[in-house]
Structure formats: C-alpha cells, structure tokens
Amino acid sequence: MYLLLTKKLLNIINKISPILAIALILAVWQILSLTGIVPKFMLPSPVDVLLAFIGDFPLLMSHAKTTLIEAFLGLTIGTAFGFVIAVIMDRFPIAYKSIYPILVLTQTVPTVAIAPLLVLWLGYGILPKITLIVITTFFPIAIGLLDGFRSADPDAINLLKAMGANRAQCFLHIKLPSSMSHFFAGLRISVSYSVVGAVVSEWLGGFTGLGVYMTRVRKSYSFDKMFAVIFFISLISLLLMFLTAKLKDVIMPWDKKKNKNEIN
Numbered sequence: 001m002y003l004l005l006t007k008k009l010l011n012i013i014n015k016i017s018p019i020l021a022i023a024l025i026l027a028v029w030q031i032l033s034l035t036g037i038v039p040k041f042m043l044p045s046p047v048d049v050l051l052a053f054i055g056d057f058p059l060l061m062s063h064a065k066t067t068l069i070e071a072f073l074g075l076t077i078g079t080a081f082g083f084v085i086a087v088i089m090d091r092f093p094i095a096y097k098s099i100y101p102i103l104v105l106t107q108t109v110p111t112v113a114i115a116p117l118l119v120l121w122l123g124y125g126i127l128p129k130i131t132l133i134v135i136t137t138f139f140p141i142a143i144g145l146l147d148g149f150r151s152a153d154p155d156a157i158n159l160l161k162a163m164g165a166n167r168a169q170c171f172l173h174i175k176l177p178s179s180m181s182h183f184f185a186g187l188r189i190s191v192s193y194s195v196v197g198a199v200v201s202e203w204l205g206g207f208t209g210l211g212v213y214m215t216r217v218r219k220s221y222s223f224d225k226m227f228a229v230i231f232f233i234s235l236i237s238l239l240l241m242f243l244t245a246k247l248k249d250v251i252m253p254w255d256k257k258k259n260k261n262e263i264n
Contacts, residue, residue: 044224053228060232066208070126071194074133081134082141090149107139111200119204129201136197137190144186148179181255184248191244192237199233
C-alpha cells in the first residue's frame with residue numbers, strides 16, 4: 001500500500017513539475033517587468049504579451065494559415081525525399097558512401113545563409129519557402145529511417161530469404177516495420193523544423209505568414225507583439241509534435257503498450 005501511494009505521488013509530481021517550472025519562470029518575468037529592473041521596451045511583461053496575443057489573434061491566425069500550408073507542403077515533400085534517399089543508401093553501399101557526406105554538408109550551412117540565395121534563384125513566391133523547408137526537414141527523416149533499416153533483425157531477414165522471399169518482401173515485412181519508431185522520432189524533429197523553416201523563409205519576402213508578421217512588428221518596435229508571435233510559433237510546434245506522437249500511437253499501438261509495461 002505504501003509503495004502504491006509513493007508511486008502515485010511520484011507520477012503526480014512528474015506531471016505537474018513542468019507546469020510549476022513554467023509558472024515560476026513567468027512569475028519571475030512578471031516581477032522583473034513590474035519592478036522596472038528590466039525596462040518594458042526591452043522585455044514586456046507576460047501580461048502585456050498575453051494582451052497583445054489576444055488583441056491580434058485574428059490577424060495571427062490569418063498569417064498562421066499561410067505558414068502552416070508552407071510547412072505542410074515542405075514537410076510532405078521532405079518526408080518523401082528523405083524516404084527515397086534512405087532506401088537508396090540502404091540498398092546500395094556505394095550510394096551510402098557517396099550521399100551521406102553530402103547530407104551532412106547540407107545541414108552545416110545555416111538556413112539564414114541559404115534563404116537569400118533561394119529567393120535570388122527562385123523568386124519571392126512560395127517555391128523558395130518550400131525548398132528551404134525541404135532542406136531542413138528531410139535530413140532527420142532520412143537518417144532515422146536509415147538507422148531503422150539497419151536495426152532490422154538479420155536472422156528474420158535470413159529466415160525470409162530461406163523461405164524464398166525477395167528483397168522487396170524482406171523490406172516490406174522486416175525492414176520497414178522495424179524502422180517505424182525511428183521514422184517517428186525523426187518526424188517529430190522535422191515537424192518542428194518545418195514551422196521554423198517556414199518562418200525564416202518568410203523573413204526575406206512575402207505578403208502573409210508569421211515570419212512576415214514578425215518582421216513588421218519588429219520594425220515598428222512592438223516587442224509585446226514580437227514575443228506574442230514567438231510564443232505562438234512555439235505553441236504550434238509543440239501541438240504538431242503532440243499530434244505526431246498521437247499518430248504514432250495509432251499506427252504503432254504495440255509500441256505504446258511496450259512503453260507502458262517498461263514504466264510499470
């Protein structure tokens with residue numbers, strides 16, 4: 001009975017500790033702003049940020065629609081591209097040796113440095129924005145899937161081959177299922193990258209989008225609105241990561257049960 005109560009208490013503490021930490025940070029932030037230790041024009045209070053968010057909520061939602069469309073298109077193409085690259089690298093060792101260094105190189109160049117070049121080459125439309133999102137999202141997908149393919153049980157693959165299975169059947173029945181957890185781990189990262197990539201690409205040009213809104217309020221020195229859109233982008237990223245985790249639970253219910261058993 002004592003162990004059961006202790007376990008429940010620990011579970012409650014684990015659940016509320018992030019909320020308490022956030023509340024403490026907001027309280028300290030509010031005190032610093034009210035006492036004037038940090039001037040409001042440098043760091044607006046959480047209340048000011050909340051009021052700015054509520055006041056501009058319809059406008060933020062309008063801009064968010066554009067950003068989410070760009071993020072969804074870029075993420076979809078990036079996921080498909082990452083899957084193809086991972087399959088090619090897994091199938092052909094020479095392709096792995098040739099392509100992998102190039103993939104790593106693409107991630108060492110800051111997106112802020114790539115974005116102006118994409119605008120110069122592709123114009124101010126949606127194409128450079130989607131291209132930048134693809135560049136930032138395909139890498140976690142490709143590497144995650146590649147690790148998943150290579151983590152497949154070799155004995156199971158040999159058993160299927162002994163039963164007359166070809167490469168495609170071994171891939172569909174062994175390698176692909178074993179890579180799903182790795183895929184969703186990479187997808188959670190790519191989902192957040194897609195929103196950030198869309199915002200960064202909108203800084204350089206466009207008429208709508210959260211990046212465009214952020215640029216406008218920054219130039220008008222409306223830092224309360226600046227913080228409001230920053231938190232809004234963070235909330236969107238967290239929501240998309242949460243939905244990705246729920247999608248994994250739907251597609252891989254056995255993995256959720258396995259994790260629960262390990263916790264218990």
